[in-house]
Amino acid sequence: IMTQQVSASSVLKPFFLKTPVRVVNPLRQRRHTLPASEFRNLTPQDAISVFEIEREAFVSVSGECPLTLKEVLNFLGQCPELSLGWFEEGQLVAFIIGSGWDKERLSQEAMTQHIPDNSTVHIHVLSVHRHCRQQGKGSILLWRYLQYLRCVLGLHRALLICEDFLVPFYLKAGFKEKGPSAISIPNMQFQEMEYMLDGQVYARRNSGC
Numbered sequence: 001i002m003t004q005q006v007s008a009s010s011v012l013k014p015f016f017l018k019t020p021v022r023v024v025n026p027l028r029q030r031r032h033t034l035p036a037s038e039f040r041n042l043t044p045q046d047a048i049s050v051f052e053i054e055r056e057a058f059v060s061v062s063g064e065c066p067l068t069l070k071e072v073l074n075f076l077g078q079c080p081e082l083s084l085g086w087f088e089e090g091q092l093v094a095f096i097i098g099s100g101w102d103k104e105r106l107s108q109e110a111m112t113q114h115i116p117d118n119s120t121v122h123i124h125v126l127s128v129h130r131h132c133r134q135q136g137k138g139s140i141l142l143w144r145y146l147q148y149l150r151c152v153l154g155l156h157r158a159l160l161i162c163e164d165f166l167v168p169f170y171l172k173a174g175f176k177e178k179g180p181s182a183i184s185i186p187n188m189q190f191q192e193m194e195y196m197l198d199g200q201v202y203a204r205r206n207s208g209c
């Protein structure tokens with residue numbers, strides 16, 4: 001059970017992971033080497049690495065990135081506490097960028113705005129480096145991110161939009177379908193998905209296990 005909580009006054013204000021989780025065997029860890037695996041909030045200094053992964057993931061497929069480099073910089077400057085990166089040997093291999101939102105459903109303005117001090121997180125983008133896909137990393141990062149959000153008192157739910165083919169991926173992660181999104185870009189339609197942070201504390205990442 002995750003009991004770590006921050007005070008209501010610091011909701012959606014900078015809140016960084018106090019102890020980055022390092023998945024390394026202490027016996028094998030040598031000095032002066034980068035951690036084998038580390039999860040931490042992103043900073044504007046990570047924007048270029050983020051954008052490189054994002055560009056490869058989306059531009060080649062749809063021609064559009066969820067976030068421009070400027071938007072990545074904006075969100076990592078305004079709400080770094082709603083991002084999470086997975087680094088291996090110091091290299092970013094997967095990330096999530098979120099921001100605050102204040103309405104029941106996502107609308108076009110949600111794409112570029114961070115609304116602080118609200119109970120909803122808009123997950124703008126989850127992306128895994130192309131060399132690391134289909135290894136469970138996307139699911140693991142998403143699960144860790146949702147667990148982390150639970151620790152931020154005052155946050156109740158996460159919303160995102162995705163294309164139809166990714167609906168099963170998010171259903172498996174515990175999201176529910178809210179129906180077609182009002183957000184559209186030429187030739188693309190999205191489904192809106194919602195994850196309630198209040199319940200499912202004991203939910204396992206792989207419900208099939």
Ligand SMILES: CC(=O)SCCNC(=O)CCNC(=O)[C@H](O)C(C)(C)COP(=O)(O)OP(=O)(O)OC[C@H]1O[C@@H](n2cnc3c(N)ncnc32)[C@H](O)[C@@H]1OP(=O)(O)O
Pocket residue numbers: 057058066123124125126127128129132133134135136137138139140160161162163165166168169
């Ligand atoms: C809010 C958003 O950001 S929506 C957009 C999500 N991001 C992208 O599309 C960027 C490019 N893709 C990626 O970065 C990754 O493939 C992710 C984030 C979608 C998934 O991360 P991965 O680490 O590859 O996924 P993981 O190994 O945990 O799980 C695999 C499952 O993802 C789903 N999946 C991943 N890619 C696809 C795809 N192209 N088509 C359909 N399902 C897919 C499937 O359910 C798959 O399970 P299966 O192999 O049993 O069919």
